[in-house]
Amino acid sequence: MLVVTTVTALLLFVTLLNMTANVRSDLQERFQNELASMHALQEVRHAALAERCRTLARKPRIHAALEDNALDLLYPSARDELRDVMESDQSPAQGVAAYAIHASYYRFLDRNGAVIIPPVIQDVGQLRPTEEAFLTLPSVPTGPQTGYLLRHPRTGGGAIDEVIAMPIISTERGEVIAALVLGFKLVDPTNTPADADIKSGIWTSGRLYLPSLSEAVRTSLTAPVARGVVASSLPEGSFTVQVDGAPCLLFYKLLNPGSLFPPAYEIGIYQLGGSLARQRRLIWEFAGIGCLLLGGAFAASRYLAKRLSVPVEKLAIDSEENRTQRNRAESALELTHEELQRSARFSADASHQLKTPVTVLRAGLEELLSGEKLTPGTREEIAALVHQTFRLTSVIEDLLLLSRLDAGRLKLVFSSVNVPPLIEAWLDDFGALPETTSLKVETDFPSTLLIEGEKRFISLILQNLLENARKYNCAGGRIRITAHPEGIWGILTVGNTGVPIPAAAQGHIFERFHRGAAGENIPGHGLGLNLARELARLHRGDLLLARSADNWTEFEVRFRLAAAAPVTTHDSP
Amino acid sequence: MNAPYRHRHPSPPLSESVAKVCSCRIRLRRARRSPLFPLLVLALAWPPGNIFAQASVEGYVALPKTHSAPVQIKRYEIVAKGGILSTNPPVAVVYLEGPFAPAARPQTESVAQKDMEFVPTLLPVQTGTRVEFPNLDDVYHNIFSYSPAKRFDLGRYRQDERPVPSVVFDVPGLVVLRCDIHEHMRGLILVLATPHFVLTDADGHYRLNGLPAGHYVLKAWLNSRTTLERSLDLQDGVVLRVDFP
Numbered sequence: 001m002l003v004v005t006t007v008t009a010l011l012l013f014v015t016l017l018n019m020t021a022n023v024r025s026d027l028q029e030r031f032q033n034e035l036a037s038m039h040a041l042q043e044v045r046h047a048a049l050a051e052r053c054r055t056l057a058r059k060p061r062i063h064a065a066l067e068d069n070a071l072d073l074l075y076p077s078a079r080d081e082l083r084d085v086m087e088s089d090q091s092p093a094q095g096v097a098a099y100a101i102h103a104s105y106y107r108f109l110d111r112n113g114a115v116i117i118p119p120v121i122q123d124v125g126q127l128r129p130t131e132e133a134f135l136t137l138p139s140v141p142t143g144p145q146t147g148y149l150l151r152h153p154r155t156g157g158g159a160i161d162e163v164i165a166m167p168i169i170s171t172e173r174g175e176v177i178a179a180l181v182l183g184f185k186l187v188d189p190t191n192t193p194a195d196a197d198i199k200s201g202i203w204t205s206g207r208l209y210l211p212s213l214s215e216a217v218r219t220s221l222t223a224p225v226a227r228g229v230v231a232s233s234l235p236e237g238s239f240t241v242q243v244d245g246a247p248c249l250l251f252y253k254l255l256n257p258g259s260l261f262p263p264a265y266e267i268g269i270y271q272l273g274g275s276l277a278r279q280r281r282l283i284w285e286f287a288g289i290g291c292l293l294l295g296g297a298f299a300a301s302r303y304l305a306k307r308l309s310v311p312v313e314k315l316a317i318d319s320e321e322n323r324t325q326r327n328r329a330e331s332a333l334e335l336t337h338e339e340l341q342r343s344a345r346f347s348a349d350a351s352h353q354l355k356t357p358v359t360v361l362r363a364g365l366e367e368l369l370s371g372e373k374l375t376p377g378t379r380e381e382i383a384a385l386v387h388q389t390f391r392l393t394s395v396i397e398d399l400l401l402l403s404r405l406d407a408g409r410l411k412l413v414f415s416s417v418n419v420p421p422l423i424e425a426w427l428d429d430f431g432a433l434p435e436t437t438s439l440k441v442e443t444d445f446p447s448t449l450l451i452e453g454e455k456r457f458i459s460l461i462l463q464n465l466l467e468n469a470r471k472y473n474c475a476g477g478r479i480r481i482t483a484h485p486e487g488i489w490g491i492l493t494v495g496n497t498g499v500p501i502p503a504a505a506q507g508h509i510f511e512r513f514h515r516g517a518a519g520e521n522i523p524g525h526g527l528g529l530n531l532a533r534e535l536a537r538l539h540r541g542d543l544l545l546a547r548s549a550d551n552w553t554e555f556e557v558r559f560r561l562a563a564a565a566p567v568t569t570h571d572s573p
Numbered sequence: 574m575n576a577p578y579r580h581r582h583p584s585p586p587l588s589e590s591v592a593k594v595c596s597c598r599i600r601l602r603r604a605r606r607s608p609l610f611p612l613l614v615l616a617l618a619w620p621p622g623n624i625f626a627q628a629s630v631e632g633y634v635a636l637p638k639t640h641s642a643p644v645q646i647k648r649y650e651i652v653a654k655g656g657i658l659s660t661n662p663p664v665a666v667v668y669l670e671g672p673f674a675p676a677a678r679p680q681t682e683s684v685a686q687k688d689m690e691f692v693p694t695l696l697p698v699q700t701g702t703r704v705e706f707p708n709l710d711d712v713y714h715n716i717f718s719y720s721p722a723k724r725f726d727l728g729r730y731r732q733d734e735r736p737v738p739s740v741v742f743d744v745p746g747l748v749v750l751r752c753d754i755h756e757h758m759r760g761l762i763l764v765l766a767t768p769h770f771v772l773t774d775a776d777g778h779y780r781l782n783g784l785p786a787g788h789y790v791l792k793a794w795l796n797s798r799t800t801l802e803r804s805l806d807l808q809d810g811v812v813l814r815v816d817f818p
Contacts, residue, residue: 060753064718070720
């Protein structure tokens with residue numbers, strides 16, 4: 001924000017400086033343009049007058065008078081020749097146009113530059129002695145000369161005349177023998193309205209001719225103009241002066257460079273008051289606009305920053321929370337993973353360590369059983385011990401399988417498995433068991449139900465479920481087995497009569513080593529359901545307790561129906 | 574040229590000369606009534622050399638060298654160098670100065686304006702000679718002179734102006750002719766108080782015949798500033814050779 005403010009302020013400052021410079025240069029340019037437009041007319045007129053003078057200076061009669069020693073005929077001849085150039089007394093006032101091309105007076109200069117006195121003053125235009133003295137040049141000019149004669153300076157500002165001196169070159173001698181000097185009333189450069197921005201005048205011979213200014217102001221300006229114009233000795237320039245206490249820009253330009261007549265400067269006085277006020281107003285406007293812009297920019301940036309930062313801040317907070325949660329979850333997962341690995345390793349190690357002694361134990365017991373000296377009681381006990389070793393082996397195998405499952409080392413080879421034959425095979429085995437005679441078995445399944453899986457594990461799942469249905473049944477109870485396809489699933493249910501699982505225990509029956517309170521006397525080790533569910537999930541299916549109430553407990557296991565081609569999958573890497 | 578149109582107005586000197594010419598004519602009319610008039614006419618018409626044994630002068634005037642090509646026709650232009658008027662190619666006027674009486678019967682000569690030039694450009698005349706200035710161009714001319722010997726201004730006139738504007742030159746001296754319309758035009762009339770004058774040829778040779786015996790000054794006018802002179806004694810029947818080197 002500080003940077004933006006500084007940059008904006010700097011920009012405003014530079015713009016302001018630039019603008020001030022522009023205002024001044026505009027002023028100067030405007031003055032030059034006004035001056036140029038005024039001068040355009042003057043120059044055309046001056047050129048016309050100079051050409052006229054040149055033509056007059058070539059007049060044969062004038063040459064004859066000068067060359068043929070007839071000076072007494074000079075002015076009379078000139079009177080004839082200059083009749084149309086001189087102002088007509090009969091029509092003294094035909095406006096500006098009349099004296100724009102008409103001369104007020106003329107004189108001849110001899111070869112020393114002195115005025116040749118005219119015999120009849122009325123013919124050549126009257127001049128005061130001082131004014132006539134002005135026409136005298138230090139030497140006869142070799143080229144056209146322009147001068148500005150301030151006449152009657154003491155009365156009401158007087159008038160200014162443009163004086164053109166044109167050399168008369170002898171056709172016989174090729175040298176300047178005289179000069180013709182004509183005085184023209186100036187088509188007034190000073191003829192500007194009193195309220196115009198630029199007041200123009202002429203400065204010559206230490207006097208200022210500027211009738212649009214009052215006498216007092218002219219007098220007060222004389223000294224500074226003399227200092228500024230004459231002291232600078234430059235053909236043109238400008239400086240500031242005070243007119244009536246107001247600052248004015250004064251421009252000056254030498255009108256007759258290189259002339260033998262006294263130098264005359266065109267003076268332009270430009271009121272700075274208006275432009276200064278304009279400049280001040282512009283400065284205020286700029287400053288105001290700048291402040292408004294800055295304020296607006298500040299407010300807008302604040303608003304935008306706030307709007308933009310909200311989601312970012314939220315994102316930052318969310319991201320922090322997420323990271324904490326993720327870290328926590330990751331560490332928990334890590335911990336669980338390690339525990340799982342440890343547990344799996346332990347199960348595997350324990351199973352392997354146990355398997356050998358159990359085998360040895362069973363072999364020993366069977367060896368004892370084959371002895372002949374045993375009492376029937378002993379024999380029965382040893383037979384019971386052998387049976388226990390089988391149970392132990394079964395537990396160990398389950399544990400081993402589970403540990404492989406946990407460690408993710410169990411590799412399934414999926415194929416299309418027809419479930420009904422597996423059920424029927426089990427039912428065959430089931431019928432051979434002595435304690436199943438009182439149980440009634442109901443079945444409801446199609447002859448073919450192909451599911452995805454590995455046959456031995458699906459068989460193991462079914463075996464566990466049917467085993468539980470037998471074990472937890474009541475006397476004279478029944479078992480119901482159904483299988484049917486449903487969508488992508490092949491659903492198989494195994495229900496049995498008997499004391500239902502208490503509601504509080506229902507959530508734990510799939511946990512490892514959990515055994516229902518009702519089955520204290522029922523053989524088992526609490527690994528079957530856990531193993532069955534793990535295997536079912538490994539087959540991308542599931543095992544769940546469908547219901548257990550009103551003397552009926554029913555499990556439901558679902559497998560995916562077999563696709564066309566066998567699929568091999570890995571549980572985990 | 575935007576000079577105003579000027580009607581002919583005889584300038585005062587011209588009026589005077591006209592008056593003088595008039596007085597001459599009056600005198601001539603008086604002479605006709607005299608019984609000696611036929612004899613007078615015979616004497617004037619007779620070639621002078623055959624009646625009297627008169628003197629002659631011949632010689633050579635050294636003319637300034639000119640770079641101009643030889644002139645085939647006898648026509649000269651006036652050149653001005655450093656304020657000195659002369660003809661180009663150079664030519665001199667040789668004349669005998671002495672107390673000669675004015676011409677009993679004034680001559681009439683002519684300086685025409687042809688092709689914006691005076692023809693001839695240099696004309697020697699005896700005082701009292703009337704010179705006509707016929708305009709042979711199709712444009713206006715305005716012949717004037719501010720020379721002390723004769724100031725006149727013929728005003729503007731054209732070819733058909735009648736009578737042909739003329740001026741009587743009654744004061745010896747050099748008259749510079751100018752045209753107010755054509756500033757380059759210059760002509761010279763050398764007014765001499767003698768009837769004995771001659772123009773040299775282009776080589777400077779001259780011969781003056783019919784001169785009276787006596788002591789005189791022979792002059793050679795070369796240009797507006799240079800006139801050479803020799804004193805000489807003329808004897809009847811003698812051809813004197815005078816060179817102006």
